[in-house]
Amino acid sequence: MIAVDLPYWAQSLLRVLGGTVAVLLPAGTIVYLFLFKMMSFMQSRLGPMEAGPYGSMQLFAEVGKWLQKEDIQPENADKRIFKIAPLIVLVSTFLLVAVVPFGPDAYFTDFEAGIFYALAVSSVSVLGILIAGWSSANKYSLLGGLRAAGQLIAYELPMVLAVIGVVIQAGTMNLNQIVEQQNAGSMFGWDGLGNPYILTQFVGFLVFMIAVQAELTQAPFDMPIAESELVSGYMTEYSGFRFLIFFIAEFATVGVFSLIASVLFLGGWGIPFSWFGWESNNDVDDWMNIVGPLIMITKMLGLSFLIMWVRFSYPRLREDQLQRFAWKVLIPVSLINIMFTAILKVAF
Numbered sequence: 001m002i003a004v005d006l007p008y009w010a011q012s013l014l015r016v017l018g019g020t021v022a023v024l025l026p027a028g029t030i031v032y033l034f035l036f037k038m039m040s041f042m043q044s045r046l047g048p049m050e051a052g053p054y055g056s057m058q059l060f061a062e063v064g065k066w067l068q069k070e071d072i073q074p075e076n077a078d079k080r081i082f083k084i085a086p087l088i089v090l091v092s093t094f095l096l097v098a099v100v101p102f103g104p105d106a107y108f109t110d111f112e113a114g115i116f117y118a119l120a121v122s123s124v125s126v127l128g129i130l131i132a133g134w135s136s137a138n139k140y141s142l143l144g145g146l147r148a149a150g151q152l153i154a155y156e157l158p159m160v161l162a163v164i165g166v167v168i169q170a171g172t173m174n175l176n177q178i179v180e181q182q183n184a185g186s187m188f189g190w191d192g193l194g195n196p197y198i199l200t201q202f203v204g205f206l207v208f209m210i211a212v213q214a215e216l217t218q219a220p221f222d223m224p225i226a227e228s229e230l231v232s233g234y235m236t237e238y239s240g241f242r243f244l245i246f247f248i249a250e251f252a253t254v255g256v257f258s259l260i261a262s263v264l265f266l267g268g269w270g271i272p273f274s275w276f277g278w279e280s281n282n283d284v285d286d287w288m289n290i291v292g293p294l295i296m297i298t299k300m301l302g303l304s305f306l307i308m309w310v311r312f313s314y315p316r317l318r319e320d321q322l323q324r325f326a327w328k329v330l331i332p333v334s335l336i337n338i339m340f341t342a343i344l345k346v347a348f
Contacts, residue, residue, distance in 0.1 A: 015108050022097045026255025026300060027248055032059055033301070034308040035251070042312055066244040074237050076137035085135060086238065086245035088128030093252045095121045100259045101176045103269050103292030104284045114175040115167065118260055119160055122215065125253070126152045129224070132246075133234035144233025147319065148224035151214060154326040155221075159211035161334030165204040165341040166197050166264050175260075179268035180281040186274075194272035198265040203337045205265045207330050209303070212257045213310060214326070216250065220314040223322055254304055262299035269296050 006014070036058060040047030048055035073079050099114045099121075101107040111117050126149055133145015167173055170181045185195030198205050214221040225233040235246050262268055269292030270284075278284055317325070 019094055019097055019108060022100070022102075023094055023252045023256065024248070026259075026297070026304075027252035028059055029301070030251045030254055030304050030308070032056065034304065038305070038308060039312050063244065066247075067241050069240040071240040071242060072237075074137045077237065078135040078137075081131055081135040082237075083242070085128050085132035086242045086249070088131065089125045090245050090249040090252070092121055092124035092128065093249055093256055095124070096253070096256045097259070099175060100256070100263065100296075101179060101269060102296050103289035104176070104281055105286075106269070106289040106292055107176065110176060111174065113173045115163055115173045115178070115264070118175075119156075119163065122159075122257075123152070123156060125215075125249070129234050132238070136234070136237040138237050140230045140232075141234050141236045144224045144226070144230045144236070147226075147230075148217060148234060151217070151221065151224060151322060154323055155211045155214035155330075158207050158326060158330035158334050159215065161331065161338060162201075162204040162208040162211065163264065164334075165201045165337050168338070168341045168345055169197060169200060175263050175268070176281070179263055179270050182267040183270035184273045184278070184280055191272065191274040194267060194270075194274070196265065196267045201265060201337070201341070203333060204341075205261070207334050207337070208261060208264070209306065210330060212261065213307060214322070216253055216257070216307070218254075218307065218311040220310070220317045221322060222316055223319050226316065254307055255300055258300040258303035258307065259296060261303050262296060266299050266303075268299075269293065271295065 032055075036047045036055060046055075048058035051057040051061040073082055096118055098108045099111055099118050101110070129148040129152070130145045133141045133143070133148070136142070166178065170178045172178060172181070182196050183194040185191070187193065187195055187199070217224050224230075225235070230236070235243060238246060269288065273279065273284070276285070
């Protein structure tokens, strides 16, 4: 009712503000909980404790520090493209969150081919990284950019193939309808848990999360950055707020990919409809538009925990190992998963 009463410009402004919150709030939460605290506890230390209670204001101190630093550009860099590259990476994250449903009516867009849009937009960040490496006029940056492009192209394929199993089972590419299929479904006639696809598409879930780890260039897939070899890879020549944009985009993308994974495999904003006697999405009460985002945030933090746990636990792969794993392991496994899903879909 509120959306009907508001003029179009006000609705657009609310969508922009909502998208900003949906990107920046998870990014800040992930940095504080996992990068500052979880990693510290895994290494038997406390982490930052000085700025605010238990270091809770450390993130603001870090942002303030980077904003004060001088914005330096290499003399031989293609300055216009050099400046644009971090924005391309960050904008791809904002475009990605636009398709994520947070409740039965709490969404920015409701595309019929929502998952197709999400997979297409997630590839835009590759351009930003490649541009950053090439425009820096630095050999380390160029090597990092080329590594990133090769890695992201290789791991895009298993990610897409992992999602196809979900699309076959749900019979739709609309993310809200995928959520409904999981929460209104049943397993062997029992609907107490609905039908979360993490059970029937567990192989697809594993492939998707591994591909996400590589898409984020997080360890053990952090060859494009590889501090011991390339200084900081494609980010070597960036300083000040432009480096900060890369940093924000990295952790914001962790949150957004976790949101998408929770929609595809964990039932998204919903809980089993049978608990409340609901039959479909049309019967869901309005209060789920308030509770739904909280459920999504909880699932997002759980999946982000897995991503960060792997990042802090495993050593870096060599470039040949990284490529071989994508082409010889993940892609064949994804194709086999699609084959079995299609057979079972037709049979049952």
